[in-house]
Amino acid sequence: xxxxxxxxxxxxVLVLGFVISLTFFLIRLAPGGPFDRDRxxxxxxxxxxxxxxxxxxxVFQQYTNYLGRILHGDLGPSFIRxxxxxxQLIEAGVWITFExxxxxxxxxxxxxxxxxxxxxxxxxxxxxxxxxxMSLLGMGLPSFLLGPLLVWIFGMKLGWVPxxxxxxxxxxxxxxxxxxxxxxxxxxxLMRTGIVETQREDYIRTARAxxxxxxxxxxxxxxxxxxxxxxxxxxxxxxALLSGSFVVETLFQIPGLGRFYxxxxxxxxxxxxxxxxxxLSVLVVTFNMLSDFLQMAMNPRIRLQEGGDLS
Amino acid sequence: xxxxxxxxxxIGFQTDQGWIPAVRDLSFDLGVGEILGIAGESGSGKSALxxxxxxxxxxxxxxxxxxxxxxxxxxxxxxxxxRKIRGSKMAMIFQDPMSSLHPYLRIGDQIIEPxxxxxxxxxxxxxxxxxxxxxxxxxxxxxxxxxQYPHECSGGMRQRAVIAMAVLAKPDLLxxxxxxxxxxxxxxxxxxxxMQKWIxxxxxxxxxxxxxxxxxxxxxxxxxxxxxxxxxxxxxLVEVLKRPHHPYTxxxxxxxxxxxxxxxxxxYSLAGHVPPGGSIPSGCSFHPxxxxxxxxxxxxxxxxxxxxxxxxxxxRAKEGSWKSS
Numbered sequence: 001x002x003x004x005x006x007x008x009x010x011x012x013v014l015v016l017g018f019v020i021s022l023t024f025f026l027i028r029l030a031p032g033g034p035f036d037r038d039r040x041x042x043x044x045x046x047x048x049x050x051x052x053x054x055x056x057x058x059v060f061q062q063y064t065n066y067l068g069r070i071l072h073g074d075l076g077p078s079f080i081r082x083x084x085x086x087x088q089l090i091e092a093g094v095w096i097t098f099e100x101x102x103x104x105x106x107x108x109x110x111x112x113x114x115x116x117x118x119x120x121x122x123x124x125x126x127x128x129x130x131x132x133x134m135s136l137l138g139m140g141l142p143s144f145l146l147g148p149l150l151v152w153i154f155g156m157k158l159g160w161v162p163x164x165x166x167x168x169x170x171x172x173x174x175x176x177x178x179x180x181x182x183x184x185x186x187x188x189x190l191m192r193t194g195i196v197e198t199q200r201e202d203y204i205r206t207a208r209a210x211x212x213x214x215x216x217x218x219x220x221x222x223x224x225x226x227x228x229x230x231x232x233x234x235x236x237x238x239x240a241l242l243s244g245s246f247v248v249e250t251l252f253q254i255p256g257l258g259r260f261y262x263x264x265x266x267x268x269x270x271x272x273x274x275x276x277x278x279x280l281s282v283l284v285v286t287f288n289m290l291s292d293f294l295q296m297a298m299n300p301r302i303r304l305q306e307g308g309d310l311s
Numbered sequence: 312x313x314x315x316x317x318x319x320x321x322i323g324f325q326t327d328q329g330w331i332p333a334v335r336d337l338s339f340d341l342g343v344g345e346i347l348g349i350a351g352e353s354g355s356g357k358s359a360l361x362x363x364x365x366x367x368x369x370x371x372x373x374x375x376x377x378x379x380x381x382x383x384x385x386x387x388x389x390x391x392x393x394r395k396i397r398g399s400k401m402a403m404i405f406q407d408p409m410s411s412l413h414p415y416l417r418i419g420d421q422i423i424e425p426x427x428x429x430x431x432x433x434x435x436x437x438x439x440x441x442x443x444x445x446x447x448x449x450x451x452x453x454x455x456x457x458x459q460y461p462h463e464c465s466g467g468m469r470q471r472a473v474i475a476m477a478v479l480a481k482p483d484l485l486x487x488x489x490x491x492x493x494x495x496x497x498x499x500x501x502x503x504x505x506m507q508k509w510i511x512x513x514x515x516x517x518x519x520x521x522x523x524x525x526x527x528x529x530x531x532x533x534x535x536x537x538x539x540x541x542x543x544x545x546x547x548l549v550e551v552l553k554r555p556h557h558p559y560t561x562x563x564x565x566x567x568x569x570x571x572x573x574x575x576x577x578x579y580s581l582a583g584h585v586p587p588g589g590s591i592p593s594g595c596s597f598h599p600x601x602x603x604x605x606x607x608x609x610x611x612x613x614x615x616x617x618x619x620x621x622x623x624x625x626x627r628a629k630e631g632s633w634k635s636s
Contacts, residue, residue: 202410209365209405210425210476211398214390224415300415300460 001296008292012285019281020070020274024063027273034079034268053079066274075275080267086275089260094279096166097249097256101242103172104180108237112184113230116191120226121218123196131188138185147178147251164253175252179245183237190233194226201225228299235291239284313379314516315341315364315484320376322359322368322540332591333359335540337376340619341484341533346510346517348531348548350524350563354585356540357520358406361488364518365403366393380484398425401484402477407493408469412461418472419457425480437479444475448505467498474502478509485510486518491526503530524563528552533620536560539585539596546621556615556623558601595624603627 033055041049050056054065069076075086112135119131141149151174155163162171198204199222207221249258257276264272322334334356341347351357362368364378366388378385381400388396402425405411413421422445423437432440438457445453448471461469470490477485487506491499507530510517521527527534528548535545536559544557555561562581583600586592592599598608605627613626 202405202407203413205367206405206411206473206476207413207424208367209397209403210428211394211396212424212428213394216428221413221416224413298415301462 005293008289012289015285016278016281020067020278021063023274023277024066025059027268027270028059030268032268034270053077070278075278076271078264078269078272080264080269080272086271089272090257090275090279093255093257093260096254097258098242100166100172100175100179100248100254100256101238103176104183105238105241107176108180108183108187108241109234111180112187113191115184115188116230117195117218119188120192120195120199121214123199128192132192135185135188138181139189141181143178143182143245143247144251146181147174147248150174150178151251164251166252166254166256171252175248175254178251179241179248183241186233186237187230190229191226194229195222198222198225224298228295231291231295231298235287235289235294236284238291239287242287243280243283312343313340314343314345315518316377316379317364318377318379320360320363320378321374322356322363323373324359325371325373333372333540334363335591337537337540337542339535339542339545341516341518343516344510344514345533346507346519346531347533347535348527349518349520349535349537350522350527351520351537352522352585354539355537357537358488359540360537361403361486361518361520364484364486365397365401367403395429398482399429399431399480400482401486402480402482404474404477404485404487404490406489408466408473409461409493411473412469414461416460417457418459418461418464422457422472422476422479425476429480431480440479441475444479445471448475449501466493467495467502470494470498470502474506478513481513482515484516484518486520488520489522490519492521492523499526506530525567536563539591541596541624542622543597543625544623550621556628557597557625558603559597560623562600562602595626597624 034053047056054062057065066076073087075090077085078089081089115131115135119128122128151163154160154174160170161173162168163174165171166175195218204217204221207217212220243257246258246262248254249256250262257279260272261276263269264276317340318338320334320337321332324331324333337356337360339347349357349360359368359372363372363374364385366385368374374386376386380396383392412418419438419441422441423432423434426432426437426440427434431437441457442453445456450456450468450471456464456468456472461472464472470493474490490506491502494502503526506517509515519527519530531548533545534548534551536543536551536557538559544551544555544560546556551560552564555564559581562579565579566581581600582602586599594610595601595608595612598604601608607626611626612624614622614624615626615628616622
C-alpha cells in the first residue's frame with residue numbers, strides 16, 4: 001500500500017519531468033523568438049536582451065538552468081512583461097480560473113449525477129431516454145458553439161445576464177454553464193451506466209431480500225459500486241476544469257490563466273508558456289493521483305492488491 | 312398448523328421467444344417448524360418458486376395464484392408490505408455467497424443490516440448477536456470476520472455470513488436456494504447440521520431447494536419433487552424415499568450413487584433430457600422420458616391425492632403396477 005503510493009508519486013514526477021522537457025524543446029523549435037516580432041531593435045540592444053535572459057547560452061545549458069530554477073519554485077521572469085515574474089502573472093490569473101473551475105465542477109456534478117441517477121433508476125423508460133438525449137446534446141455541443149448560443153439567447157435576446165466579464169454573480173452564470181456542460185453530460189452517462197450495471201448484481205437482490213427500501217438500496221448499496229467509474233473520471237475532470245479553458249475565458253473576456261497562456265504563446269514568451277505548462281501539469285498530475293487514492297479508499301479489493309495497477 | 316399455503320401458483324417469463332412458463336399450477340403446504348425439501352433438475356422452476364415466495368422476481372414476470380403467509384396473500388403485497396416482511400418475517404439464503412454479498416461492504420455491516428432496518432436491535436446488540444451466531448456456526452475468529460470484506464473470507468465463511476444474515480432476525484419462514492452447493496462436502500455437512508438445529512430450536516419453517524436428493528434426504532421432513540414447473544410428488548421424506556409413487560422420483564432416487572448396486576458396471580441415469588424452455592409435452596409432461604408410459608399418459612394428466620401431504624401426478628401410481636411394467 002505505502003509502496004504503491006510511493007510508486008504512484010514517482011510516476012507523477014516522471015510525467016512532470018517529461019512534460020517540462022518536451023515543452024522546453026518544442027517551443028524553442030517553433031519559428032520566431034520572444035524579441036523578434038514587430039520590433040526593429042538595434043543589434044546591440046537585441047544582444048543585450050538575449051544576454052539578460054541567458055538566451056545566448058547553448059540550449060542545453062538553458063535547459064539545466066531552468067530545471068534548477070523550477071526546483072526552487074521559481075518560474076523565472078516574463079520575457080514580454082519584464083516588470084513581472086511568471087509566478088506573479090500566474091497568481092494574478094489563477095484565482096479567477098480556479099473560481100470558474102470550482103463553480104463549473106460543482107454545476108457538472110449536481111446536474112450530471114442527478115441526471116445519471118434519475119436515468120439509471122428509470123432504465124428503459126422515457127425519463128431515461130430524455131436524460132440521455134440531454135446528455136448527448138451536451139457532449140455534442142462544443143463550448144465555442146454553446147457559449148455564443150447562450151450569450152445570444154440569455155445575454156442579448158432576453159437580456160437576463162451580462163454577455164461577458166467576471167464580476168457580478170450574474171456574469172458568472174453563462175461561463176460556468178458553458179464550461180461545465182460537457183462534463184455534466186459525461187458524468188450523467190457514467191453514473192447511469194454504473195447504476196444500470198450494479199442493479200443487475202446479485203447483491204442488490206440480497207439487499208432487497210433484507211427488506212431495504214429502494215432509496216436505501218440506492219444510497220447504501222448501488223451507489224457504492226456505481227460511483228467508482230464516476231470517481232475515476234472526476235480526477236481528470238477536476239484538473240481540466242480548474243486549469244480553465246482558453247475558449248471560455250477568451251469568449252467571455254475573463255482575465256484568467258487561460259488568456260495569459262494564449263497571449264504568451266502568441267508572443268513566444270518562453271518562460272510564461274513553460275511556467276503555465278508546469279503549473280497546469282502539476283495540477284493535472286496531482287488530481288489524477290488524488291482520484292487514484294480516493295478510489296483505493298472506496299474499493300477494498302484494490303486496497304489489498306499491493307502495488308496493483310489501477311487501470 | 313400451516314405456515315405457508317401455496318395455491319395454484321403460476322409463474323411465466325416474458326422473453327423474445329414469447330411466454331415461457333416456469334411454474335405451472337403448483338400447490339403445496341408447509342407446516343410450522345417443518346423443513347420442506349424441494350428437489351428438481353435445473354429448469355424445473357424451483358429457483359423461480361423461491362424468488363416468487365420472496366417477491367424478488369424481475370418485472371417481466373407474471374405470477375398468478377395465491378401464496379398465503381401469516382393470514383395474507385403475499386402476491387397481493389405492495390412494495391411497502393413486502394419491505395416490512397422481507398428480512399424480518401421471511402428471509403432467503405442465496406445460492407452463491409460470493410455474488411450475493413456486496414463486495415465493498417464489511418461482512419459485519421451486511422449481516423446486521425436486517426436487524427437495524429427492521430428496528431430489531433441497536434447496532435451494539437446486533438453486533439453481539441452476529442458474533443454469537445457466527446461463533447455458534449464454528450467461525451473461530453468472528454470478531455475479525457465482521458471487519459473483513461467478502462473477498463478476504465473463504466467460501467465456507469461467506470456462506471455462514473449469508474446464513475447469519477438471514478437467521479439473525481429470527482424469521483418464521485426461511486427459503487434456501489441451493490445454500491451449500493458451492494461448498495466442499497465437509498463444510499456442507501457442518502452448515503446443514505447447523506441449519507437443521509437452528510430450525511428445530513427456533514420453530515421456523517424452511518423451504519430447502521436443491522438438485523441434490525442426497526442433501527435433501529439428510530435435511531428435510533417433507534419432500535416435494537418438481538419437474539417442468541409442476542410438483543410431481545409430495546410426501547414425508549421417509550414415504551417418498553421408500554415408496555416413490557412417480558416414475559420421475561423413482562428415477563432420481565435410483566440415480567443417487569448411494570442407492571446403486573455396488574457391483575453395477577454403470578451408474579443408473581434417467582433417459583432423455585429436460586425439454587428446452589417453453590416446449591411442454593402434452594398430457595403428463597414427463598411421458599417422453601417415462602419408462603412406464605401408457606397411451607393415456609400422452610393426452611391426459613391427472614393428480615392423485617392420497618391426502619394433503621401425500622400426492623403424485625402419476626395416474627398409474629394407483630395401480631402400483633408401473634414399476635413391474
